[in-house]
Amino acid sequence: MSRILSILLMGFGGYFLFKRRFRVLNVILGNPMARRFAVRAFMSIPGVKNKVIGSVFPQGPKPI
Template structure:
C-alpha cells in the first residue's frame, strides 16, 4: 500500500513540475539539432498538420 502511494505521489510530482516548467523543457529539448529534426519530422508526418502548414507558408485556398 505504501509503495503504491509513493508511486502515485512521485508521478504526480513529476507531472506537476513538467507542466509548470513545460516551456523551459521544450526549449532545452529543441536546442539539440537532432532532437529538433526528430520533433519536426514526427509532427510533419501527420497529414492534417502538414497540409495546414503548407497552406499557411505557400498560400493557397483555405479549407473551412
C-alpha cells in the same frame, strides 16, 4: 506504502513538468537531432503538412 509513495512522486513529477513545460520544451528542442525528429513527426500528421505549406506559400491570384 511503496505504491503510495511512487504515485505521489509521479504526481509531483507531472506537476513539476507541467509548471515548467515551456522550459522543458526549450531544453529538449535545443538539441538539433531532437528538433529534427519532432518536426518530422509533426509533419507526418495528416493535414498538418498541407496546412503549413499552404500558409507559407499561398496559392491564387496576387492582389494588385
